[in-house]
Amino acid sequence: MHAPSTSLPPLQASHWFNSPAPPTLDGLRGKVVAIHAFQMLCPACVAQALPQASRLHDAFAGDDFAVIGLHTVFEHHAVMGAAALQAFIHEYRLRFPIGIDEADPRGPIPRTMAAWNLRGTPSLLLLDRDGALRLSHFGHIDDLLLGAMIGRLLQQAPRQAAPAAGAGCDEHGCAVPGPA
Amino acid sequence: MHAPSTSLPPLQASHWFNSPAPPTLDGLRGKVVAIHAFQMLCPACVAQALPQASRLHDAFAGDDFAVIGLHTVFEHHAVMGAAALQAFIHEYRLRFPIGIDEADPRGPIPRTMAAWNLRGTPSLLLLDRDGALRLSHFGHIDDLLLGAMIGRLLQQAPRQAAPAAGAGCDEHGCAVPGPA
Amino acid sequence: MHAPSTSLPPLQASHWFNSPAPPTLDGLRGKVVAIHAFQMLCPACVAQALPQASRLHDAFAGDDFAVIGLHTVFEHHAVMGAAALQAFIHEYRLRFPIGIDEADPRGPIPRTMAAWNLRGTPSLLLLDRDGALRLSHFGHIDDLLLGAMIGRLLQQAPRQAAPAAGAGCDEHGCAVPGPA
Amino acid sequence: MHAPSTSLPPLQASHWFNSPAPPTLDGLRGKVVAIHAFQMLCPACVAQALPQASRLHDAFAGDDFAVIGLHTVFEHHAVMGAAALQAFIHEYRLRFPIGIDEADPRGPIPRTMAAWNLRGTPSLLLLDRDGALRLSHFGHIDDLLLGAMIGRLLQQAPRQAAPAAGAGCDEHGCAVPGPA
Numbered sequence: 001m002h003a004p005s006t007s008l009p010p011l012q013a014s015h016w017f018n019s020p021a022p023p024t025l026d027g028l029r030g031k032v033v034a035i036h037a038f039q040m041l042c043p044a045c046v047a048q049a050l051p052q053a054s055r056l057h058d059a060f061a062g063d064d065f066a067v068i069g070l071h072t073v074f075e076h077h078a079v080m081g082a083a084a085l086q087a088f089i090h091e092y093r094l095r096f097p098i099g100i101d102e103a104d105p106r107g108p109i110p111r112t113m114a115a116w117n118l119r120g121t122p123s124l125l126l127l128d129r130d131g132a133l134r135l136s137h138f139g140h141i142d143d144l145l146l147g148a149m150i151g152r153l154l155q156q157a158p159r160q161a162a163p164a165a166g167a168g169c170d171e172h173g174c175a176v177p178g179p180a
Numbered sequence: 181m182h183a184p185s186t187s188l189p190p191l192q193a194s195h196w197f198n199s200p201a202p203p204t205l206d207g208l209r210g211k212v213v214a215i216h217a218f219q220m221l222c223p224a225c226v227a228q229a230l231p232q233a234s235r236l237h238d239a240f241a242g243d244d245f246a247v248i249g250l251h252t253v254f255e256h257h258a259v260m261g262a263a264a265l266q267a268f269i270h271e272y273r274l275r276f277p278i279g280i281d282e283a284d285p286r287g288p289i290p291r292t293m294a295a296w297n298l299r300g301t302p303s304l305l306l307l308d309r310d311g312a313l314r315l316s317h318f319g320h321i322d323d324l325l326l327g328a329m330i331g332r333l334l335q336q337a338p339r340q341a342a343p344a345a346g347a348g349c350d351e352h353g354c355a356v357p358g359p360a
Numbered sequence: 361m362h363a364p365s366t367s368l369p370p371l372q373a374s375h376w377f378n379s380p381a382p383p384t385l386d387g388l389r390g391k392v393v394a395i396h397a398f399q400m401l402c403p404a405c406v407a408q409a410l411p412q413a414s415r416l417h418d419a420f421a422g423d424d425f426a427v428i429g430l431h432t433v434f435e436h437h438a439v440m441g442a443a444a445l446q447a448f449i450h451e452y453r454l455r456f457p458i459g460i461d462e463a464d465p466r467g468p469i470p471r472t473m474a475a476w477n478l479r480g481t482p483s484l485l486l487l488d489r490d491g492a493l494r495l496s497h498f499g500h501i502d503d504l505l506l507g508a509m510i511g512r513l514l515q516q517a518p519r520q521a522a523p524a525a526g527a528g529c530d531e532h533g534c535a536v537p538g539p540a
Numbered sequence: 541m542h543a544p545s546t547s548l549p550p551l552q553a554s555h556w557f558n559s560p561a562p563p564t565l566d567g568l569r570g571k572v573v574a575i576h577a578f579q580m581l582c583p584a585c586v587a588q589a590l591p592q593a594s595r596l597h598d599a600f601a602g603d604d605f606a607v608i609g610l611h612t613v614f615e616h617h618a619v620m621g622a623a624a625l626q627a628f629i630h631e632y633r634l635r636f637p638i639g640i641d642e643a644d645p646r647g648p649i650p651r652t653m654a655a656w657n658l659r660g661t662p663s664l665l666l667l668d669r670d671g672a673l674r675l676s677h678f679g680h681i682d683d684l685l686l687g688a689m690i691g692r693l694l695q696q697a698p699r700q701a702a703p704a705a706g707a708g709c710d711e712h713g714c715a716v717p718g719p720a
Binding site for chain 3: 682
Binding site: 052055056059060142143144145146147148149150151152153154155156 | 232235236240323324326328330331332333335336
């Protein structure tokens, strides 16, 4: 079982908030997933993207849909560390899982942001039930358009069964599991 | 070919604006359809529902989707006639087809509004590609939720082929239905 | 007692709503007055100017301040008559006095609108306690700036005593009262 | 020359941004002054109070009016230090002088916030041209009402001349006060 060509490189997070266990893209297979990349000191993130993420979480999160936040700090690193983000999450009452994109000692861009070729914050990614990337959008996106994209993805049956514990095998044989 | 049990009674309009020919529910088969019932002197219609209808029309109208307005006047009849509505449509720059729900001489509620059991204005109805009623909502509805409903309906293939010239059964005979 | 050079020609209204007696500019002397010229089918009036007029009325109307609406119809006359305006005032729950600017048989511009040289709707005029014109603004004006102008005018003492019943006389003699 | 009973205790700031020299309440005499107490991680400050402060600054700041920000941190001290505030001011493009309320080693409430009895953030204070406190408001305040208060204060002449070099009484002697 090979990953589709549009699948994302793995999410590399050094810490998670609002999540009992670190979410993985593979573990989210079967759900439509919205990933909001943001920085806590990015005004458009605070004014528009994070409220939209919270509305998505409130409206749709469940067996079929998940919202994931990713703190992709590429500037002002010293004042947007884990403790600052924790206070921010508390004060803004964000309820969905939020990971800290893993810093890269070679430069200011954190690892996942670089691997996913994000242009800045806010960025919104949508993955279908198979984990395929269906949208990677930098900047604001209208609620009506976003809702329609999500509705279409929710309506689509997965091409493949979601992976379960020990279930890399089907009637055709056994595939090597993809990276987490 | 029987109408599905959730299909709407026909739209009865005495006049149409923004439409070269009177749209009919049958003629719209194959498209997802949003019908906005409103009155030009209804504040919530003017502030929320009609701007949402225009956004829907701008974002989605085409081969797959149509927005229809229906002026369902049930009060202040004397000052919401066709000439007043025409000036309103002009000043608010509404671009989608708008019909005047046919007055019923027996009472204040116009015919389509009564046949569809609408509770007031604004009301929003969504029909799937088969013409089946999927939503009848009185009051405001959030863009994100509405977008998701429309996205789901757009993703669904019609159960039946849209009627074309000579398709289905009518007084002239029966055509072979298309694939589901 | 001569009118100051910046005083407005009289308000000529053919009908009043929300007012037991027709307000006059002379009768409003002593108060700061905001006059909102609008048309019921003007989208910017409905979306911005009339809500601002209602906020002004709710916040400030009293012994020191008055809000007056003026329906200055210069287009679509046939569908913006008195009965249509009455339904509009009822549905939008406007509480302040609203006059119908008197039609001029010679052309589409009503009499007060012409005499005051208004450029269109919405227009907002501010009069100080002496009845002098202090602002005549076409289009939208920001709440903060408008509030500050009103605050300044409220703080100014009148240069002349407000006219009272039979009080056209002062230490300099007796003046003929101006037209209502 | 005694301070009026409504005058504020002095502003105690450990650092200033956007100001070549530390502003003082005495140095601001003669101007109407708006002081916005905020915390950078307070959602209502970010969404409402600071944009309002910026609008005030853009609309009115000059010889007659000044806007002052005061970062009154009473929680999450570790992540709202000077470097974090500097990044915040940069990203939100705040242009008015902003001071850091001086920390009090005895507790979480900083010195000015305690001396002024502020209830929380956002708080807005208005001082008249004499430095007398005219408003101390916790929470949001409407633009129209705030504008009107500021307009009234701007219209009022100072009771006392603003202190200039050699004016008023100080350790060097007494100057004749200006007209009220």
